[in-house]
Amino acid sequence: xxxxxxxxxxxxxxxxxxxxxxxxxxxxxxxxxxxxxxxxxxxxxxxxxxxxxxxxxxxxxxxxxxxxxxxxxxxxxxxxxxxxxxxxxxxxxxxxxxxxxxxxxxxxxxxxxxxxxxxxxxxxxxxxxxxxxxxxxxxxxxxxxxxxxxxxxxxxxxxxxxxxxxxxxxxxxxxxxxxxxxxxxxxxxxxxxxxxxxxxxxxxxxxxxxxxxxxxxxxxxxxxxxxxxxxxxxxxxxxxxxxxxxxxxxxxxxxxxxxxxxxxxxxxxxxxxxxxxxxxxxxxxxxxxxxxxxxxxxxx
Numbered sequence: 366x367x368x369x370x371x372x373x374x375x376x377x378x379x380x381x382x383x384x385x386x387x388x389x390x391x392x393x394x395x396x397x398x399x400x401x402x403x404x405x406x407x408x409x410x411x412x413x414x415x416x417x418x419x420x421x422x423x424x425x426x427x428x429x430x431x432x433x434x435x436x437x438x439x440x441x442x443x444x445x446x447x448x449x450x451x452x453x454x455x456x457x458x459x460x461x462x463x464x465x466x467x468x469x470x471x472x473x474x475x476x477x478x479x480x481x482x483x484x485x486x487x488x489x490x491x492x493x494x495x496x497x498x499x500x501x502x503x504x505x506x507x508x509x510x511x512x513x514x515x516x517x518x519x520x521x522x523x524x525x526x527x528x529x530x531x532x533x534x535x536x537x538x539x540x541x542x543x544x545x546x547x548x549x550x551x552x553x554x555x556x557x558x559x560x561x562x563x564x565x566x567x568x569x570x571x572x573x574x575x576x577x578x579x580x581x582x583x584x585x586x587x588x589x590x591x592x593x594x595x596x597x598x599x600x601x602x603x604x605x606x607x608x609x610x611x612x613x614x615x616x617x618x619x620x621x622x623x624x625x626x627x628x629x630x631x632x633x634x635x636x637x638x639x640x641x642x643x644x645x646x647x648x649x650x651x652x653x654x655x656x657x658x659x660x661x662x663x664x665x
Contacts, residue, residue: 369623369631371603372399375610379404382455383609384448384494386410386433386487387462389420392509392568395602396459400609401426405457410444412436412462435462435486437473438658445493455497457609460487460508460544469531476657477526483540485658488547492660495561499663504561507608508548510619511567512627514541515638520650543650545619545637550647552617554664562616564608565637568601569622569629596622596629604632 383400387393388409401407401424410433411417417430431447434440448455463483472481491506498504518538521527527536544565551563604620614620619637624630640646655661 370607370611370633371631372599372606375399375403375606376612377404378610381405381457382408382452383457383459384408384410384431384452384455385457385459385461386435386490387412389413389416391598392602392605393459393461394420394424395599396461396605396609397428398424399599399602399606400457401428403610408448408452410448410462433462433490434473435482435490436478438486438489439473441486441489442493445490448494449497452497454501455494456501456504458491458494458498458506459605459609460491460506461605462487463509463511463540465511465513465537466533468533469527471526475526477531477536479536479540480525480543483537484543484547485654487544488654489658489660491551492655492658492662496663498561499558500560502560505609505614506548506551506561506563507605508544508563508565509567509605510544510548510565510637511537511541512569512621513537514545514567514641518542518638518640520546520646522649522653525653542638542641543654545641546643546647546650547654548619549617549642550644550651551662551664554662555616558664562614564614564616565619566604566608566632567619567621567627567635568598568604569624569627570595600629600631607632 383405385397388397389411397407406427409417410431412434421428433444470478517535548565608620621627621635622630623633
């Protein structure tokens with residue numbers, strides 16, 4: 366077996382239940398596929414159920430499909446209720462789904478789309494499912510961030526929804542920074558329980574459908590250069606899979622590609638920005654997120 370962590374290093378997952386958001390395509394699909402092939406019962410939590418069924422048909426193993434629209438808190442609550450009814454225990458919750466560089470839009474609840482989907486939707490889902498993980502030894506919450514958490518990234522508490530002036534890149538940076546801050550604060554709250562851990566990952570620059578929302582002037586050149594600048598989705602999923610399954614992983618860690626600038630390569634332990642480790646901002650974001658979603662966690 367290669368010394369570089371790869372698909373072959375994923376331990377046997379038989380008897381484990383994994384919920385993967387955004388699993389009908391790209392990184393989420395590859396994450397779900399590899400977990401199922403290792404024996405996990407995998408739930409594809411997706412906005413488009415028909416596409417989810419088509420994805421499930423391409424995966425070998427025990428796979429189910431769950432409707433989930435992270436841009437609607439009603440949908441998040443309904444999905445959580447369905448998952449709780451179907452699964453008395455959850456071993457892995459992988460918060461993978463996301464949108465990137467979207468035109469200015471709002472969620473069903475009036476939140477800026479990238480912040481509402483990438484952060485608040487996953488925050489609410491995690492809080493509503495967490496008690497299904499807390500008694501399960503080795504359970505993990507893995508949230509997918511991005512190198513974009515470093516680019517024009519800050520938590521704009523005075524304008525979380527970008528109502529004054531919208532920046533696609535700035536809004537994406539805020540959402541991906543929020544993913545990391547959520548992970549670090551969640552880990553602190555989980556630590557006294559000693560069973561579940563929170564871990565983060567990022568895929569580097571992977572060739573996925575996220576490019577569809579890039580500014581039009583960039584789409585054509587990026588598409589032409591993709592083979593040189595990006596890695597396949599199966600490689601991009603490896604940091605998430607390592608965070609989810611490697612026995613050596615510890616809570617509060619962050620995994621990404623080990624190549625130059627963390628763009629490509631096999632997954633390694635990496636470091637997030639200094640801003641992501643600001644505990645005061647983490648705790649303030651947590652409080653605001655509870656207020657905005659109406660979801661409180663069974664850990665303090």
